[in-house]
Amino acid sequence: MDGGRIVAVGDVSRYAGRRVLDAADRVVMPGFVDAHTHVVFGGTRVQEYAARVAGLEPPPGAPAGILGTTLATRACATPELVEQAGPRILEMLAHGTTTLESKSGYGLDTATELRILEAGRTLAADLPVDIMSTYLGAHAFPPGVEHAAYVDRVVDLIPAIAETGLARFCDVYCDEGYFDLARTRRILEAGIAHGLKPKLHLDAYSHTGAARLAAELGATSVDHLNLTTMGELEALGAAGVVGVYLPCLDFAVAHPAPLDPRRILDAGMELALATDICPGCWTTSMQLAVVMACRHGGLSVPQALRAATYGAARALGCDTVTGSLEPGKRADLIILDVARHEDIAYRIGRNSVTTVVSAGTVVVG
Numbered sequence: 001m002d003g004g005r006i007v008a009v010g011d012v013s014r015y016a017g018r019r020v021l022d023a024a025d026r027v028v029m030p031g032f033v034d035a036h037t038h039v040v041f042g043g044t045r046v047q048e049y050a051a052r053v054a055g056l057e058p059p060p061g062a063p064a065g066i067l068g069t070t071l072a073t074r075a076c077a078t079p080e081l082v083e084q085a086g087p088r089i090l091e092m093l094a095h096g097t098t099t100l101e102s103k104s105g106y107g108l109d110t111a112t113e114l115r116i117l118e119a120g121r122t123l124a125a126d127l128p129v130d131i132m133s134t135y136l137g138a139h140a141f142p143p144g145v146e147h148a149a150y151v152d153r154v155v156d157l158i159p160a161i162a163e164t165g166l167a168r169f170c171d172v173y174c175d176e177g178y179f180d181l182a183r184t185r186r187i188l189e190a191g192i193a194h195g196l197k198p199k200l201h202l203d204a205y206s207h208t209g210a211a212r213l214a215a216e217l218g219a220t221s222v223d224h225l226n227l228t229t230m231g232e233l234e235a236l237g238a239a240g241v242v243g244v245y246l247p248c249l250d251f252a253v254a255h256p257a258p259l260d261p262r263r264i265l266d267a268g269m270e271l272a273l274a275t276d277i278c279p280g281c282w283t284t285s286m287q288l289a290v291v292m293a294c295r296h297g298g299l300s301v302p303q304a305l306r307a308a309t310y311g312a313a314r315a316l317g318c319d320t321v322t323g324s325l326e327p328g329k330r331a332d333l334i335i336l337d338v339a340r341h342e343d344i345a346y347r348i349g350r351n352s353v354t355t356v357v358s359a360g361t362v363v364v365g
Ligand SMILES: [Zn+2]
Pocket: 036, 037, 038, 201, 276
């Protein structure tokens, strides 16, 4: 590595290094890329989670659902959002994540959506991780606002977000009870018109038909995909759209139809993995996502590790920059104190990462 980039891989004996990181008998691999997160939010939903795992309703007054987190997030000024999300991102880094996506969507009003994206920008400047932001004003409908009027507001905010560079992607939660096909198209097309690349929360709980829209618009990724048909997945594959698998989310919500990620591969799509860290699925570990993707999703370990690195970089459009160990790419890599890469799927619940190198600098270990 030199100047923050990878110079050579394999036999590097012809180079005289100023510093040597000894990784004998350890695994060295690209830093994890977490392709789908809602890491900037206010508060916690631990009471809701604890109730739901026991089959109960959340206690009265406890924050629940997207709207519960929205109220807690609206109560936070930007420094408070930074203060709450910062430790989560450092925990992700300690578990080997060097690039992550961060969505807005817990504001559902103009001021808070902007604060979430500004917090993301501050965190990206302060912490040694690459954070790529996504505008997800269309995460849910806020209470007390007429749906058509809210869609207008989501669209109206796009030019300002694009001009200030606060987000690279525009995402919509397309599902029953959320944003329908026509509204999804309108929001994503407005994003495209201002240079924001489309992403979709797609078919998580109902079959929407938006997969064809994603293929038509050339979405960078489609995420969840629980109820997407094989024919639709093949159309997405032909259009070069990456499928993002969220096994920890399927686990945390006890999803009635957890995704079989082998369908994504069978359809010819590139597969990406992500934690989906959010108040309903609080995990910072891509190693756990790999564990779940293998044992629960039936992927081979190499398939899961590719999805957690190169595939995830494809889902963020940064695969020419990071996601694999190749000369010229940014020197984002991790060392794990296990002898074989299969150990990452095998050592359940363990953080095996001992060293994290981000853009050529040792930032953990
Ligand atoms: Zn999400």
